Amino acid sequence: MKDLAHLNKYFFKYKYHLILGTVFIIISNLFGVIPAVVVRHSFDLIQGSFQVFNGFEGFNLQKDTYDLFASSILIFGLVILAAAILKGIFMFFMRQTIIVMSRLIEYDLKNEIYEHYQTLPLSFYRKNNTGDLMNRISEDVSRVRMYVGPAIMYGINLFTMFLIVIPFMLSINVELTLYSLLPLPFLSFSIYYVNNIINKRSEEIQESLSDLSTFVQEAFSGIRVIKAFVREQDYNDKFSAASNDYKNKSLKLAFVQSLFFPLIMSLIGLSVILTVYVGSIGILQGELSTGNIAEFIIYVNMLTWPVTALGWITSIIQRAAASQKRVNEFLHTKNDIVSGKNIEKEIEGDLIFEKVKFTYPDSGIEALKAVSFSVKSGESIAIIGTTGSGKSTIANLLCRMYDTTAGEVKIDGISIKDYSLSTVRGNIGYVPQDVFLFSESIADNIAFGNQKLSDAQIRQASDHANLTENIDRFPKGFQTMLGERGITLSGGQKQRVSIARAIAREPKILIMDDCLSAVDTKTENSILNSMKKIMVGRTTVIISHRVSSAQLADKIIVLDDGLIVEQGSHQELMGLEGTYKSLYQKQIQGEELSV
């Protein structure tokens, strides 16, 4: 329950909604009681009037009595109608305040979570899968909304209804009150119990449904492989099994749900029977009138829904607390990538790695072991090495996605940890190894690096990435949509859009993480050559498997298992007769063979 305390700040923010809502609930309940009292008077009036009416048998006064009686009943009817309308109006206001408040809190909470997600480091995203992140911001927030809206509303309703109705009942007859209220706690408990079973089974269904969706999504994303390996029948069988599981769970839920209403109805019926039975004894003893019984039946009906709601509210609160606990777990996750001095200044692009060690926190893999190198601003450096040697880790540390385990990364002689994150990342144009393009137009994907770009600037960035020629071939050119609703670019085209995006922001430091692996060596060289123009005045870090792209850099470092094994210019490394040279020869031979 203490997890729900996180929401108190929102109740405070929307206090006027809450206070007004409570007032509206009280007023609507008062209007709910009026008909019961009027019904008692009507019943008693009918009974009394009949005796008078019969007493005037044969006299003219009999008609007058009848008229008086009819007009009184009409007035009572109108009062009941007016009370019902007013109750309805105030119920409308009640929902317009409390349910609206819950929607506002839901909106704020979603924004709070989303904003917080964005501050969290990459390591957080490695640990938690996307489905989980999505669930907490959608499913869990919806459950929490059920607490801040309906549960609060029906909770206040229950409380005020009891405070208003019970004294009325007690003032008429204590014994009748006790008997008619007797089944209600059972009703509440049964609803709580059955509701919990329903929730548990619904969750199982939800899980089964999400398994089913994941299965279908994966099957159709990989349809090419399934068809190529003739695995359709196998997948059909797997789908039927998953679908069957979903069906069985749904049937189990339908069974409990079928019990739900008969259970409520029989307990309510029991209350009414007890009221009529005990009330009739009261009438025989002359303590009660028939009007009292009618009035009590209305009171019992009025209390039935709030009492039913009690069980429901309890299980909503329990679920909301569990959901808020999950939400809080993420909200309390702190971003450990914080700035010491928050320096914000123009940077030149001098890079220094000083005995940098780095171990990935989640896997414990030591990716870099005392790596030292430096690059002057405006120079280019190539990082080359076998897979898993730690090349991308260097890029991650430069973008400050992670902090070093030991040693220091410096930009312009100042520790990267002292700059504000936006200064570091705002000055870096990063082309990641795994290209990610948004489902937007090509122009929007390129301009992502700098939202204020003109069309001419977008075209220029695309020229530098050797991409324009390809784009001009699409009928809609730069406005061509990408992603599910658009076209699919080839691997090499995607990589070049990603390069254009990084160039477009005119960064001081450009990091290209193996981003030309999907183009052939010839295209790679022509891209790198055309990029030479834009590399002027920028520090460029080229991470690659290929010697062909490395040799264009002013400086090359060769990594092996987290250690720098060679460093220098292409000429110097060729002179060393070491790893670089043998890699060079192997790759040149490979290219010659493939020509």
Ligand SMILES: Nc1ncnc2c1ncn2[C@@H]1O[C@H](COP(=O)(O)OP(=O)(O)OP(=O)(O)O)[C@@H](O)[C@H]1O
């Ligand atoms: N996010 C991560 N969490 C845990 N371990 C990681 C993570 N990223 C990389 N590693 C591990 O760190 C080591 C270095 O990985 P890195 O990605 O830097 O290699 P790389 O040289 O860029 O390889 P490649 O050329 O295949 O991209 C590898 O052993 C890898 O398994």
